[in-house]
Amino acid sequence: xxxxxxxxxxxxxxxxxxxxxxxxxxxxxxxxxxxxxxxxxxxxxxxxxxxxxxxxxxxxxxxxxxxxxxxxxxxxxxxxx
Numbered sequence: 001x002x003x004x005x006x007x008x009x010x011x012x013x014x015x016x017x018x019x020x021x022x023x024x025x026x027x028x029x030x031x032x033x034x035x036x037x038x039x040x041x042x043x044x045x046x047x048x049x050x051x052x053x054x055x056x057x058x059x060x061x062x063x064x065x066x067x068x069x070x071x072x073x074x075x076x077x078x079x080x081x
Contacts, residue, residue, distance in 0.1 A: 026076045
């Protein structure tokens with residue numbers, strides 16, 4: 001699935017990271033266990049309608065970062081193929 005972004009800053013950030021880290025480092029990136037547990041907790045609270053405003057903002061930030069990492073990994077995969 002391709003992620004479409006039109007922001008030049010978004011593209012600059014992706015290009016910077018692709019150039020500064022090895023493809024293997026970028027492709028291997030995973031959130032820490034604690035971060036994954038927090039994301040799971042917020043997702044469950046969201047499903048049950050129990051998120052506070054600050055938790056909603058935190059979850060939205062996590063989702064944006066996940067989209068960024070997905071786009072980064074897609075760009076790296078395309079570069080090395």
